[in-house]
Amino acid sequence: QVQLVESGGGSVQAGGSLRLSCAASAYTYGSYYSRYCMAWFRQAPGKEREGVAAIDTAGGTVYADSVKGRFTISKDNAKNTLYLQMNSLKPEDTAMYYCAAGRGTYCYDPVRADWYNNWGQGTQVTVSS
DSSP states (O other), X not given: XXXXXXXXXXXXETTOOEEEEEEEXXXXXXXXXXXXXXXXXXXXXXXXXXXXXXXXXXXXXEEOTTTTTTEEEEEETTTTEEEEEEOSOOGGGOEEEEEEEESSSOOOSSOOGGGEEEEOOOEEEEEEO
């Protein structure tokens, strides 16, 4: 199975920005991200996993209400890389962030974890007040 590897997490003060990346390794059949819906999820300690944003194969996007206007999901099919640009970060954005590949080209709204069957290991984002 293709491995998804996240990077770009870190610690930032409230109001700051971070850009997360998710690279698909060992995929040799063209663009992985042109075949599947891709998404970002997050999970804070003691909380359920939350779907943050998703992008389908045509570039259509879905966002959770909590991040609309602040986060932007995008992808570079040629580089097999998914991105999450996070601006105006808040302490409540603190979580482990995961990228995931869906079971098909379509992305459900809202972003639902059961649609995704390939997950990365996560990257930690910490926002201090």
